[in-house]
Amino acid sequence: MYIYHLPYEERKELCYILDQNNKWEELGGCHMKYDMLTIESIRKEIYRGNSPTSELLTIWGHQNHTVLELFVLLYRMKHYQAMTVIKKFVDEKYHPLIKNGEDNLNMLLRNFEISKKESNKRDSKIHPANFDCNTEKILNIPQVVFQTPISREDNESIINLQLLQPKSPLPRGRLGTSKMFTATDISCVAESAGAVPHIPYDELQNSTNNWDNSAILGRGGFGTVYKGTWKCTQVAIKRLEQKEDKPENHSEQIKQSITELHCLNAYRHDNVLPLYGYSIGGPHPCLIYQYMAGGSLEHRLRVRDPAKLLKWPTRLNIAIGAARGLQFLHTSMINGKPLVHGDIKSANILLDPNDQPRIGDFGLAREGPQSQYTYIKVSRIHGTRPYLPDEFLRAKKFSTKVDTYSFGIVLFEIATSLAAYSDKREDKFLKDHVVNYQGDMLDLKDKRVEGYDDCFRGLVEIGRMCVNKRAKERPEMVAVLILLEKVPSE
Template identity: 35%
Template sequence: MSSSQVNLQGYLIPLEEIIRATEDFSPKRCIGSGGFGEVYKAQLSEKWHNHKVAVKRMGRDSYQGDNEFYNELDMISRFHHENIISFIGYCDEGKERIMVFEFAINGSLDHHLQDPYKRRRIKWTQRLKICLGAARGLNYLHSGLENATRVIHRDIKSANILLDDNFVAKICDFGLSKVGPINQPNTQLYTKVAGTPFYVDPRYHESNILSKESDIYSFGVVLFEMLSGMLVYLPWSIGDDRPQLLMNFVRRYELDNEDKLIDYEIRDQVDNGSVHLFKEIAYQCVHPNFKDRPQIYTIIEKIDEALNIQENGDALIKCVMGDVGFSHGKPVAAFTIYKCLLHLKYLETERTSVFDRLIHIFNSAIEDRDNTAHMAYWLSNASNLLFLIQKSLTVDSASASKSLFGTMAMGFPSSVSSTHLKEVVQQVECKQLTLHFIQQLTECVKKMYSIIRENMKKKVGSILALCIQSNFVQATFINKGLNEKGKIQRPQTLLMHRNCCTFNNGQYVKAGLAELTRWCIQEQEEIQDKPTYT
């Protein structure tokens, strides 16, 4: 018995326990199979802490022999990392060769990509977190082991990335892994080619030279699977293209700016800046020249940066979607959005989908045409956001000032002092993307303003009709509606007055409309209580 086998004695699990836990390797317990054999779901007894486990049983015709089995045991028993599947124990009684690992309740990543329902549930932010976890696990293998050694996995693929109950990525299956010295910058091993077709590094396949960059290539393939939702070995169609394999599309669209590789299930979620960074590092991973492939720590940095960009955008949109109301006469959402845009430097970026997502929210309010109060809330925030952004631009915004709300500075609420405004507004060198956003936002404001006016015309018009029908004109209405000649104006003309549609009146448009609505209701109630004169 080798010294490694002696060190493994503490991990021994009797065959009797494994037979009990797997119900004698019942087919209904089988959850997967491969070249090594079959995998069973089981639960160990109290002596083994009632662990829910995956039991990997070597088949009689497995490509592994005893030497490979014990070498893998010696390797995995020394792994201790959040993103590496935990080793529980093993059994080598008689002819049985069995390994026991923690059970990952959400299965392997490839099953989620293959199942349309499951794939739809893994949002872009979640995909980034899975990729980041897997990258950290790979970094541990390449540089985090003891005894100055590194492990080259040799079979990185989505099927070997498991997901626990929190969707934390766990790298598994080290049957093909090789150990090499870590003190050499470019560890290279001359071995027989092994791995899974479509994931294997072409350089390794052609030369039999294995290096850590071979794992980087395989991981790059997984990154493109996550981006596209396409498994690398299944033909797919993109647009009008005939069905092809993923890597054909990857090479075809390398210089394409239309992001055709993005999974249609997540297109409306992704931030362009996040996707751009992700694609950039993925293409570096699958670079034909292995020397141009990035180090794993660089991959971690880029994915982490892409995740931060995406999470910042998601947090901003989540804040906007909540009706946060007003504070001391100021529209909270407008100021919050503006501060976030400044802090995250969105106003100075050339690539982001945050602006598109904001416009979508404003347009959703416009589509709900009959909900005047809701639209007034968004009109207040959209117009004030427009004002704040325009005040921040260092470019010539003379054309922007001619827009419907270009002169909003004159009507900005007295509750926002000039000192406070200076504290809030910052000068930025905006990009063309911001100017386009200003144009879209201006159009939204115009539409909302127009719809609110039309809605209020109808409301006031109905009150006037009721007054005429009752042969009674309330003095209050006359007082509010007299023009300079003492004649009663048309109700819709009231809405043109500055004191009805200004940002000086309380909480801007929302408060002004609320006041007018309350007055109309009060007048209607009083009219209904009056006797009808004939």
């Protein structure tokens, strides 16, 4: 079968996998032998909202390459997940190339009858140390002939480019179908972890007194967060737990956790939640964070205990700190692209014992557009509805201005202590409630904390700028930070 005969659904699935993991560059540059100019041209498809892998396959298909040749190249990349998608379009004798581990593949190869006469002789030669070279010989894998030779300099440039570009931490496919990480998951975790240490599961179990219920800080769709003491340090441990009736949700949890691990490792800042470590290999994968004794901003704004109420200078300081963390994410360009958090809300702004804010929960974070583009189109919408702008919800336009809008809602929450959504209001969304309010704006102020009217007005006014219906009219977070620093705090 030629590449251009590959059915739509399988091609779409293959493109999604290679796009999400940024593997198309390795496939095109190192294995299909395209030069740097071709790779750069294909990359432009991303900014047009198209799949770069699809463009790569189209170009390669025009040279009459086959699905079997692609299967072989994916094997040389050790991309077994992608190989599985097109497995049914290649001869069965090549299926053993897909491995779930060296032991399984070695067993398949030993049982593979190429020649009954030489079977025992060949089996004796196969072991993990020389398994890759033996596999191609045993299965008589065809050579892939290229029509576009690549120079040594171009090849080195592509490899260097790939080393500089962080891999996408969003693996897709049949992951998380059991409570243990798959081999693919573990590979992605190790790649994303960097210098973040791996912590043995039994140490975490001991730190929480065997996951005692009294140590639970909260529960969510992902699992449970526990408070523990690890190496004489208070920590918060997010333990992922698969729901038996919804294994697909566990796959999404795995992807989001790998994303979070990648982001918290790559973007370190005083106002970004510190990640202490991760754990895989036990009954449940875990992420370990600094314990934030002040709780979430959402909880502190709704608290009934007068002693725990946030005073106006503290509220302003929290807004400034969160804005500082966000502008850091937006301006610390990796590959010329900002990091967009994608789920800014009061529940994801955590407070330390001194009420200093830290931005947490990076599971939905994504790279934004390069500086010459205003937005990118995404295929799926994630986030919390009351905090998301119309251009993202309706047209799937994703940019730093999505975070700006969300932060505007958070400023309204800080100023009013009202929920972002409430069925008890005529305007259920807080944005509409504040923007459409016809009376004296001071009527919306949190009455439990007296004074500081100018501080309240400043927070509301900046919030209004942030939630402008037109994305291009919203300020960047750098400008929001400057404006907040000028708000009266006395």
